[in-house]
Amino acid sequence: MSKDVSKERSMIIQKEMISGLFKELSMAKETGKKVVYTFVPGNISELILSFGMLPVYPEINALQAGMRKKSADYIRDAEQHGHSEDVCTYVKCDVGMMLNGNIGPTGEKIPAPDLLLLSYTGCFTFLKWFETLERLYPGVPVALLHTPYQEAHKITPEMTTYMVKQLKEEVIPKMEMVSGNKYDEEKLKSILRNSSKVEDYIIKIFETTKNRPSPIDAYFAGVYYIGPINSGFRGTPEAVNYYAELYSEILLRVEKKLGPITPEGEMEEERFRLVVEGPPNWTHFREFWKLFYDMGAVIVASSYTKVGGVYDMGFRVNPDKPLESLADYCMNCYTNLNLQQRTDLLSKCITDYHADGFLVNSIKSCNSFSAGQLMIMQQLERTLEIPIGFIESDLVDPRYFSYSNIKNRLESFFQMLEQRKMIFTQE
Amino acid sequence: MSTLQEIVAHCEELAFDLSFKRAGAWKAQGKDRVVIGHLPVYFPREVIHAANGLAVGILGGGDKKLIIKGDAYYQSYICHMPRSVIELALDKHFDDFDGFIFPSICDVIRNLSGMFQMLGEGKFVKYLDFPQNFKHHIGGTFYRYELQTVLDEIHKLNGVEVTAERLNHSIGMFNLNRALICQLYDIRNEFPWRMTAADVYHVVRAGYVIPVEEHNEILSQVIHLIQKEAGNPTDKIRVLVMGAFCEQPPVGLIRTIELAGCYVVEDDFLLGARWIQGDIETGSADPMEAITTAYLEKSTFSSSVYDVGNPKEARLIDLIRRRKVDGVIFAAPSFCDPALLDHPILQKECNDKNIRFISFLYSENTGQFKVIKEQVGTFSDSIKLWD
Numbered sequence: 135m136s137k138d139v140s141k142e143r144s145m146i147i148q149k150e151m152i153s154g155l156f157k158e159l160s161m162a163k164e165t166g167k168k169v170v171y172t173f174v175p176g177n178i179s180e181l182i183l184s185f186g187m188l189p190v191y192p193e194i195n196a197l198q199a200g201m202r203k204k205s206a207d208y209i210r211d212a213e214q215h216g217h218s219e220d221v222c223t224y225v226k227c228d229v230g231m232m233l234n235g236n237i238g239p240t241g242e243k244i245p246a247p248d249l250l251l252l253s254y255t256g257c258f259t260f261l262k263w264f265e266t267l268e269r270l271y272p273g274v275p276v277a278l279l280h281t282p283y284q285e286a287h288k289i290t291p292e293m294t295t296y297m298v299k300q301l302k303e304e305v306i307p308k309m310e311m312v313s314g315n316k317y318d319e320e321k322l323k324s325i326l327r328n329s330s331k332v333e334d335y336i337i338k339i340f341e342t343t344k345n346r347p348s349p350i351d352a353y354f355a356g357v358y359y360i361g362p363i364n365s366g367f368r369g370t371p372e373a374v375n376y377y378a379e380l381y382s383e384i385l386l387r388v389e390k391k392l393g394p395i396t397p398e399g400e401m402e403e404e405r406f407r408l409v410v411e412g413p414p415n416w417t418h419f420r421e422f423w424k425l426f427y428d429m430g431a432v433i434v435a436s437s438y439t440k441v442g443g444v445y446d447m448g449f450r451v452n453p454d455k456p457l458e459s460l461a462d463y464c465m466n467c468y469t470n471l472n473l474q475q476r477t478d479l480l481s482k483c484i485t486d487y488h489a490d491g492f493l494v495n496s497i498k499s500c501n502s503f504s505a506g507q508l509m510i511m512q513q514l515e516r517t518l519e520i521p522i523g524f525i526e527s528d529l530v531d532p533r534y535f536s537y538s539n540i541k542n543r544l545e546s547f548f549q550m551l552e553q554r555k556m557i558f559t560q561e
Numbered sequence: 562m563s564t565l566q567e568i569v570a571h572c573e574e575l576a577f578d579l580s581f582k583r584a585g586a587w588k589a590q591g592k593d594r595v596v597i598g599h600l601p602v603y604f605p606r607e608v609i610h611a612a613n614g615l616a617v618g619i620l621g622g623g624d625k626k627l628i629i630k631g632d633a634y635y636q637s638y639i640c641h642m643p644r645s646v647i648e649l650a651l652d653k654h655f656d657d658f659d660g661f662i663f664p665s666i667c668d669v670i671r672n673l674s675g676m677f678q679m680l681g682e683g684k685f686v687k688y689l690d691f692p693q694n695f696k697h698h699i700g701g702t703f704y705r706y707e708l709q710t711v712l713d714e715i716h717k718l719n720g721v722e723v724t725a726e727r728l729n730h731s732i733g734m735f736n737l738n739r740a741l742i743c744q745l746y747d748i749r750n751e752f753p754w755r756m757t758a759a760d761v762y763h764v765v766r767a768g769y770v771i772p773v774e775e776h777n778e779i780l781s782q783v784i785h786l787i788q789k790e791a792g793n794p795t796d797k798i799r800v801l802v803m804g805a806f807c808e809q810p811p812v813g814l815i816r817t818i819e820l821a822g823c824y825v826v827e828d829d830f831l832l833g834a835r836w837i838q839g840d841i842e843t844g845s846a847d848p849m850e851a852i853t854t855a856y857l858e859k860s861t862f863s864s865s866v867y868d869v870g871n872p873k874e875a876r877l878i879d880l881i882r883r884r885k886v887d888g889v890i891f892a893a894p895s896f897c898d899p900a901l902l903d904h905p906i907l908q909k910e911c912n913d914k915n916i917r918f919i920s921f922l923y924s925e926n927t928g929q930f931k932v933i934k935e936q937v938g939t940f941s942d943s944i945k946l947w948d
């Protein structure tokens with residue numbers, strides 16, 4: 135492992151973008167900017183931006199709390215307020231954070247919402263989460279955008295029409311009311327033009343893992359790469375600039391045949407290439423990642439980086455049909471795909487990115503991801519005859535991260551991969 | 562006329578017949594008959610009835626099905642019901658079923674629909690997205706479209722045309738069914754000693770697996786029988802049980818609650834059967850619109866429907882008042898996000914309104930009730946002592 139951990143320019147740009155957003159949020163009440171709480175999957179941040187409002191993503195705050203080791207206390211406080219041990223810990227973390235003054239990841243207070251935009255793509259818990267928020271912020275208007283599930287493996291015109299009607303008659307009028315601005319379709323189109331550029335970059339960036347060695351880790355580093363599109367920057371010139379910079383840095387790594395950058399420097403030997411399904415654990419993110427890079431395992435594709443949009447199957451926003459396009463974007467998010475589509479997508483990733491193994495990180499509190507994962511594993515094992523690994527943890531509840539358990543399981547998994555490699559080499 | 566005990570015993574047998582023999586026998590009587598399974602909570606069974614189908618409620622294996630394969634499909638931290646449904650499917654209990662409908666209530670049911678698709682169960686698997694938008698021209702239009710896809714699937718199987726006349730007739734049958742169930746609940750609310758909650762449960766649950774015409778007859782008989790005084794009132798508190806709308810509690814648990822000093826006068830056990838509050842219009846030239854309107858305007862409250870503008874806590878308090886309830890028992894399946902995320906909201910309201918409650922978790926196959934009995938007993942005693 136090379137110990138060169140100097141920050142790349144793209145990292146600095148991202149840090150500035152995110153801290154700038156939180157600064158803006160902390161001053162929203164003074165500047166008069168309106169604040170919209172919404173969720174990452176199917177987030178229609180372009181529409182929010184077109185009204186000049188600022189987005190807040192409770193899941194991002196929760197995951198940041200997990201990384202900053204604050205989530206255990208927040209969860210405990212939420213449980214003391216009657217929340218069950220059995221439910222999604224993101225919700226409890228968020229509730230706990232609010233009970234403790236709503237201090238965001240940068241240490242600044244996150245303002246109360248002016249609008250609750252419940253676009254709940256691919257997860258019912260979002261709906262319950264907002265029922266809780268609605269009561270914590272009484273009187274704040276709720277705009278509900280129901281995203282139909284791709285149950286029949288496709289998006290039908292009726293599904294799109296349903297969503298567009300909701301956008302036109304529920305979401306946009308509430309945004310107009312809260313922001314005091316009129317809906318400006320031309321402005322939305324120009325924002326979407328940037329989104330489309332960003333989507334192209336995202337695809338190119340994640341496709342670089344086809345190289346050997348892979349220049350990036352598409353899971354552990356991947357979650358940083360999707361940071362800007364999942365925290366309100368999709369469609370902004372800053373995002374275009376960030377992704378252009380990131381892509382050029384990665385291309386340079388490809389040219390030099392460099393492996394991914396880890397918190398301890400550059401990974402020198404790529405021994406295993408994996409595809410991972412499921413969100414990461416945030417409370418022990420660094421230790422978790424280390425278990426992989428210490429073994430020379432690089433993640434060449436992950437489903438989690440597709441929660442905020444799936445672009446590798448050809449979807450791009452179409453600025454000429456802005457509302458239809460936003461609707462289709464929401465319906466195309468990873469957890470809104472049916473189980474077979476999810477399996478097919480993972481299968482494609484395993485094949486296209488030449489993975490040696492497939493690993494599931496099953497999250498205790500996330501039914502949206504976890505229910506059905508064992509079936510996905512069974513099918514991939516059968517159709518691709520690929521080694522499958524399985525570990526369990528949680529997003530932000532440290533009580534469910536057992537280092538030794540995960541380490542043991544991963545070691546057996548890596549052993550299995552090693553043996554298979556040897557057999558293939560002999561053959 | 563049979564005795565109440567005989568009817569209840571018959572219903573119990575029907576309700577827990579995991580081979581769905583009555584449905585199979587009904588189907589064998591006609592070439593174009595279809596059996597369509599639906600998961601909780603609600604599905605407008607009228608639509609299937611009008612298409613010459615029998616809608617059968619799939620409520621899991623309860624404590625009657627040993628799970629061997631199902632655990633290989635679900636992690637330990639997912640509720641129990643879907644694993645018993647998978648077990649039933651793998652053990653070929655659904656062989657008489659032509660199709661399956663999975664109403665959109667949670668991520669587990671949603672992904673279970675995908676598992677059924679991947680397993681190739683039935684001739685169609687439909688995940689039915691109930692709209693969360695309650696405007697006629699938005700959510701209503703989409704709901705009609707969703708229902709139409711179900712009808713299209715059935716039409717492919719049996720070619721039956723659903724005319725307005727047929728559908729109106731079916732609506733009438735289910736209006737009667739709902740009215741009879743409500744009447745049963747009303748009588749029991751007033752005279753809870755005449756029939757136990759477990760017996761009511763069996764009678765209502767039988768309706769999930771038999772033709773509505775037969776169920777209406779059973780209900781009429783039961784209502785007739787419990788009009789007369791029977792048994793003696795005892796000193797029990799009146800409780801509402803809440804949180805069990807999907808994975809069903811084992812009947813032993815319902816019995817335990819009553820044995821521990823409570824009358825269960827209201828519950829959400831088989832909520833789908835009473836989902837629509839009141840009648841659906843029967844004389845419409847467009848009965849699909851009538852069914853749609855009923856969903857949009859007459860749905861009960863549940864953890865699976867967003868309650869903006871119609872807060873569930875207010876509806877709960879209203880129910881508590883109407884049923885003259887002394888206390889609430891929040892009983893939810895372990896790991897059930899929809900039910901459990903509602904509880905802090907509902908419990909806060911109970912606290913604010915000085916309504917006593919207790920809460921506990923269960924699984925459909927829970928077999929030990931000792932702790933629950935003690936907890937409920939203490940709850941009942943404390944209410945009797947202080948109120």
Ligand code: SF4
Pocket residue numbers: 193222223224225256257258259260499500501502503529
């Ligand atoms: S259940 Fe999963 S997808 Fe849903 S809010 Fe929780 S973590 Fe997010």
Ligand code: SF4
Pocket residue numbers: 640641642643666667668669670807808894896897898899900
């Ligand atoms: S019990 Fe709850 S979590 Fe389980 S399937 Fe039913 S609604 Fe979903």
